[in-house]
Amino acid sequence: MRVEQIRGGVVEAVHEVHVAVVDSTGGLVARTGDPELVTFWRSAAKPFQALPLLEDGAAARFGLTSEELALACASHSSEPDQVARVRELLGKIGCSERDLLCGPHPPLSDRVAQDYQTRGLRLTAVYSNCSGKHAGMLALARHHGWPTEFYTRLEHPVQQRCLAEVSRWTEVGVGDIRTGVDGCGVVCYGLPLRNMALAYARLAIADFGLPIADSKGVRPIRSPQSAIVESMLRHPDLIAGEGRPCTEIMRAHPGRVIAKVGAEGVYCALLTQERLGIALKVADGHAVASALAMAAVLEELGLRPRPAGLTTRPNVNTRGETVGELRVKGGLEQ
């Protein structure tokens, strides 16, 4: 599978796509390119970085809402409502924006970015698309009594806890997971696409693994993964934001799919009814290509039709003329 940019009937640029579709037992159901490709999971790992909040009892302790859990799994658009909710989460755990170690950046939504720029709004850490994840990590630290300083570092117990959780869901040993520093400063995980897909497929298995009791022996009533899945399914608007692909895909098929983008062309999804996990990587890291590819893969797996904005993407020049388009070519192999 590849995503092609067409201009004047000529293929002007190509984006190669690697895909793994895996069932909850680890079986490779479909693929294209190299399903064993090792790359960084980036933001598509967020549901698994949020799971310890449920596993360890932090979510119950602090009374985290489904909105707050969804934001812990999100690459949000820095929309005012999203930012307000992260601030609320920080308040619940006795932290403030100053404790967040994510760096600021222009909102991932062009519309929001332009709005804030027009208003001269100063972008701080809480506006980072990862601020929900960071707030969740602070919640985990508070819950365990770990220091809230330097929580982004590999040696900090928060990152070690998340790394262990990622290892458990992906079946890649802790020592075999490559680590790097993510765009927001926390640890990111290098592992095969196939194992990322396996982890997503397992999210649909309510009895996968055993919830780990926290120090007080508290166990959640629902399985941790069910709480994460339900939170994400209930709040497609918080997972990304207005007009962005994850939100569009999840809104188009309510309850049937979780879609989660990662940086540098990574995209993961869970088909809830089929219990299939999908992980894809655009080899060169092209973000729009990865969203078009995910929509095409999901359509091939039964989620029809693709959201209108994700079938092709027009290439509009500085004069406002449509001079070409980005479109997916090829599909999955069994």
Next chain:
Amino acid sequence: MRVEQIRGGVVEAVHEVHVAVVDSTGGLVARTGDPELVTFWRSAAKPFQALPLLEDGAAARFGLTSEELALACASHSSEPDQVARVRELLGKIGCSERDLLCGPHPPLSDRVAQDYQTRGLRLTAVYSNCSGKHAGMLALARHHGWPTEFYTRLEHPVQQRCLAEVSRWTEVGVGDIRTGVDGCGVVCYGLPLRNMALAYARLAIADFGLPIADSKGVRPIRSPQSAIVESMLRHPDLIAGEGRPCTEIMRAHPGRVIAKVGAEGVYCALLTQERLGIALKVADGHAVASALAMAAVLEELGLRPRPAGLTTRPNVNTRGETVGELRVKGGLEQ
């Protein structure tokens, strides 16, 4: 050859590169990937879109300076001095900014873009990186008495004249050149990399072709291509702008190289002493990768060392931490 993005010791993204190195007789001196790859020349065609100004006598008629010719070949940074010179060119030919049909866009230089944004400057057509090329096309129309309206369209005599010129230098028949609409609205040319490289190599041949007399029989004293090459060599600062790769490469090796970027990962160059033309394409269109690849190819062909900013490009995250780098792997094959 490929350009790799490395994070935590893992290759996170790859950008495949196709290169053709050709001498002025059309011999393929070196290559990597597919030197016959057909793609759009985009802005790397500008010197050949400017040549009719010399060939047809428009440059002599209007007294165009070497700075103005350089800007006709440029993808400039919209620096105040560059914009002022384009305005002056327009004045010379009795046109105004309103005649320009290029669309506005944020300056290609981040520094300039930020400066104008801070100052609330309204970006108009003359700020387009292509405004020098468009002003040159208007000069050609004025010179021939062609209409200045709709000069961007394929059927307009300006575009037909440029197409014929591109055909002559590249040795691709007019009917075999694929056409599309460029980012700025004019015609762009789809042809093999090898033929793009040939055209650049021929720029170093003072007696290539015969200058075409204009309607008054005026012939320039120097060959048209010598005038273009000299104008570009004298004004590296106008070809792109402060801190941008074309300018950096040309400044690092004064008089020895012309480097010209095109959109979507295209980059061309002329080694003046060796009379070698180079055309490369990053398959996925990645711009930074194309500049790193060109610097590496030029170094391999004898232009040592690469400019400091074009050996590797650090990947800096939102916290200001260097978390990886972009670097070239592999080289040319004979």
